């Protein structure tokens with residue numbers, strides 16, 4: 001006989017948080033990572049040792065709204081819901097389109113992608129270049145952390161047992177006139193896990209670079225971003241001189257250390273990552289999107 005699993009599905013977020021404060025649970029949003037992580041032999045139900053806390057239905061975690069120039073995205077919005085929402089920026093929609101197939105996009109959530117903290121999580125490079133902040137909620141109140149502080153390594157996040165990721169905040173997104181891109185290299189255009197991914201963000205003022213940010217996915221334990229390297233480009237005139245591009249590419253060459261695995265080789269990953277960066281930096285002009 002199959003083992004029984006304890007599961008909670010409260011109607012409200014406050015009830016959910018109260019239970020999480022008393023008991024360590026496996027939080028389940030869309031379950032598309034949780035079920036794979038705990039999968040068992042064929043025909044045998046998944047083995048989940050802790051009680052399950054379902055959160056995917058909680059309306060408090062599914063709002064998308066604007067406060068001044070910041071965009072707030074509920075952690076339990078599914079990818080399909082975000083694709084339908086006019087407030088979601090186009091580059092993020094482009095990234096979502098590359099994730100899995102519609103069935104998974106109907107279940108998988110943005111919050112789940114972040115908390116799963118896979119080096120190949122497709123929304124992560126963009127969230128890093130948007131300087132995303134995460135609102136974590138518990139019975140003790142709210143705290144806000146930068147995504148780069150929250151994600152510590154593969155499947156390692158800085159979340160307390162009694163906390164839920166409630167919202168993803170993209171600060172100042174409605175005032176920034178930036179050109180933002182997401183590129184994913186996989187075996188095919190969608191329904192493939194990334195071998196390498198790249199997000200680039202650039203803001204130009206009077207032909208000079210006013211702000212620039214890069215993040216690489218699937219080439220290290222977490223997203224690779226370097227504010228020190230980005231700073232080298234501030235104030236430079238567009239189109240960039242070849243020497244400036246070379247300096248930045250060389251700097252990233254020194255800090256990107258991919259691995260060989262079943263999806264790709266370290267050499268391929270590094271070559272493609274640097275090519276994507278070089279291509280992004282070589283444009284003659286950047287239109288905001």
Ligand SMILES: Cc1cc2nc3c(=O)[nH]c(=O)nc-3n(C[C@H](O)[C@H](O)[C@H](O)COP(=O)(O)OP(=O)(O)OC[C@H]3O[C@@H](n4cnc5c(N)ncnc54)[C@H](O)[C@@H]3O)c2cc1C
Nearest residue numbers: 029030031032033034099100108109112113115121122165
């Ligand atoms: C066939 C298939 C294809 C896939 N393809 C892709 C792909 O192309 N690109 C990609 O990036 N991913 C892909 N994934 C992975 C997965 O779909 C995504 O990571 C998805 O965003 C996970 O969301 P979820 O709601 O299903 O998370 P869940 O599985 O419910 O949770 C994932 C983790 O986050 C925790 N968690 C979830 N929500 C919260 C919250 N609000 N607060 C605190 N903790 C939370 C859970 O406890 C768990 O540890 C694929 C998965 C499958 C099965």
